[in-house]
Amino acid sequence: MTADANGLSLMRVSAERDRCVGSGQCALLSPEVFDQDADGLVTLLSEEPAEELREQVAQAADLCPSRSIRVHD
Amino acid sequence: MTQSADAVAGTEAPPVRFPLRRTCPFAEPPEYAGLRADAPVSRAALKVNGKPAWLVTRHEHVRQVLGDSRVSSNLKLPGYPHQFHIPEELLAQVRLMMLNMDPPEHTAHRRMLIPEFTARRVRELRPRIQQIVDEHVDAMLAAGGPVDLVTALALPVPSLVICELLGVPYEDHARFEEWSAALMNHDLSPQEYGAAVQALDTYLDQLVTLKENEPGDDLISRFLEKNRTEQVADHTDVVTMARLMLVGGHETTANMIALGVLALLEHPEQMAELRADPALLPNAVEELLRVFSISDAGTARVAVADIEVGDVTIRAGEGILALNNAADHDESVFPDPDTLDIHRKEARSHLAFGYGVHQCIGANLARAELEAVYGTLLRRVPGLRLAAPVEELRFKDDAMVYGVYELPVTW
Numbered sequence: 001m002t003a004d005a006n007g008l009s010l011m012r013v014s015a016e017r018d019r020c021v022g023s024g025q026c027a028l029l030s031p032e033v034f035d036q037d038a039d040g041l042v043t044l045l046s047e048e049p050a051e052e053l054r055e056q057v058a059q060a061a062d063l064c065p066s067r068s069i070r071v072h073d
Numbered sequence: 074m075t076q077s078a079d080a081v082a083g084t085e086a087p088p089v090r091f092p093l094r095r096t097c098p099f100a101e102p103p104e105y106a107g108l109r110a111d112a113p114v115s116r117a118a119l120k121v122n123g124k125p126a127w128l129v130t131r132h133e134h135v136r137q138v139l140g141d142s143r144v145s146s147n148l149k150l151p152g153y154p155h156q157f158h159i160p161e162e163l164l165a166q167v168r169l170m171m172l173n174m175d176p177p178e179h180t181a182h183r184r185m186l187i188p189e190f191t192a193r194r195v196r197e198l199r200p201r202i203q204q205i206v207d208e209h210v211d212a213m214l215a216a217g218g219p220v221d222l223v224t225a226l227a228l229p230v231p232s233l234v235i236c237e238l239l240g241v242p243y244e245d246h247a248r249f250e251e252w253s254a255a256l257m258n259h260d261l262s263p264q265e266y267g268a269a270v271q272a273l274d275t276y277l278d279q280l281v282t283l284k285e286n287e288p289g290d291d292l293i294s295r296f297l298e299k300n301r302t303e304q305v306a307d308h309t310d311v312v313t314m315a316r317l318m319l320v321g322g323h324e325t326t327a328n329m330i331a332l333g334v335l336a337l338l339e340h341p342e343q344m345a346e347l348r349a350d351p352a353l354l355p356n357a358v359e360e361l362l363r364v365f366s367i368s369d370a371g372t373a374r375v376a377v378a379d380i381e382v383g384d385v386t387i388r389a390g391e392g393i394l395a396l397n398n399a400a401d402h403d404e405s406v407f408p409d410p411d412t413l414d415i416h417r418k419e420a421r422s423h424l425a426f427g428y429g430v431h432q433c434i435g436a437n438l439a440r441a442e443l444e445a446v447y448g449t450l451l452r453r454v455p456g457l458r459l460a461a462p463v464e465e466l467r468f469k470d471d472a473m474v475y476g477v478y479e480l481p482v483t484w
């Protein structure tokens with residue numbers, strides 16, 4: 001677990017481009033964190049998104065049809 | 074020796090015959106709830122040919138099956154659960170659409186197309202989609218009610234969107250729309266239907282040839298350009314891909330337009346809420362996609378190795394219908410599943426666009442079209458109402474994709 005200056009736990013996100021099928025569910029749901037590159041595959045705009053995005057990011061991970069997104073606490 | 078399932082079948086209730094009918098247009102077939110509870114992975118016999126297939130009805134299991142690399146989408150494999158009769162000779166020669174390919178062939182084709190459907194690309198298409206919708210609503214209002222919303226709006230909007238995506242020249246739009254609408258017209262004679270299929274196929278073939286010679290700013294031209302280096306497709310594959318865009322994106326979106334409008338008209342309080350607060354629209358679209366899950370059995374597979382689903386072992390070679398409508402009414406994920414609730418917070422978890430590597434590539438485009446149509450009708454036609462009793466509407470009970478044949482409305 002990582003922690004920021006205030007001792008709050010940070011969420012870390014990873015996305016596996018090789019597994020991605022480019023459905024764009026993540027980019028639609030959480031555009032601050034996920035984008036699609038020129039090939040239409042997932043790319044992260046932020047690897048440590050703000051805490052208030054946790055629910056959104058968790059939902060994106062759950063909805064990803066290729067299970068390419070992981071949230072590490 | 075343990076007996077095979079077939080040997081004891083005589084002592085049990087006869088297997089379910091698939092497809093099952095929706096008795097209420099807003100609910101799943103009534104048998105699904107019992108299957109989810111008592112036999113979530115169960116044997117069925119296909120009505121079309123009497124062959125067996127597994128019905129998978131729980132949300133968790135449908136996701137598991139569609140996410141498993143040991144299932145195939147290849148409709149040429151023996152055991153694939155066909156729902157329409159396709160003569161063997163024909164099946165042997167059909168060119169597989171991406172929809173029916175497996176990785177790695179599927180991956181190569183899909184990656185050629187993904188950039189056309191990104192969230193950003195769809196955002197860029199929104200103004201043009203809005204324009205198309207507005208033009209059709211203008212025409213509808215000018216003609217005056219009652220009109221059939223299916224022919225006035227539901228069919229032409231997605232047809233034109235696909236037309237422009239593929240780069241059909243403007244002067245051909247009317248013909249393209251006519252043929253693509255004919256493919257959804259179940260009142261045509263087999264001859265008329267066959268003629269429309271033929272005309273459209275010939276047209277798409279010529280269109281691809283045109284793009285090979287005179288590339289434009291469109292999906293087919295970009296596909297051909299990329300293909301020059303990647304070499305994944307030949308001419309016939311490109312024609313087949315163009316047809317898949319139409320098959321995959323026309324009737325589906327058209328049916329969701331008509332059914333969604335009907336559902337809103339039948340839930341006037343929720344319709345009023347949506348009109349007052351358009352920010353609710355995206356979630357309402359998800360909820361409408363969920364309740365109807367119109368392509369219920371579109372997520373058909375065949376096992377290529379033995380797989381465990383729940384308590385059942387599905388053997389290699391056996392057909393599987395991972396029913397997304399059943400999954401989308403799973404009470405463990407969607408409480409009170411038969412109730413339309415535009416505020417439902419788990420609405421997005423629906424599987425109406427499938428799941429896994431084949432999840433609908435046009436999903437975000439379809440969402441944008443549905444938002445544009447519902448939003449525009451709410452805003453511009455506040456007095457919209459049905460011009461015929463719901464009981465008289467004819468629903469597509471036997472079709473692969475659920476819908477309503479006509480939707481007479483006035484205002």
Ligand code: HEM
Binds near residue numbers: 183235318323431438
């Ligand atoms: C509300 C409208 C729509 C619904 C309900 C729908 C439903 C589906 C479903 C369930 C699948 C997965 C099939 C499977 O797993 O075997 C799928 C795949 C597909 N859809 Fe859609 N679709 C819609 C709109 C569109 C649009 C607008 C387009 C394109 C313009 C499109 C093109 C495709 C294609 C090409 C595939 C195959 C993807 C692949 O094999 O990787 N669909 N659709």
Ligand code: SF4
Binds near residue numbers: 020025027
């Ligand atoms: S939701 Fe998953 S498959 Fe779709 S674009 Fe994002 S990472 Fe890729």
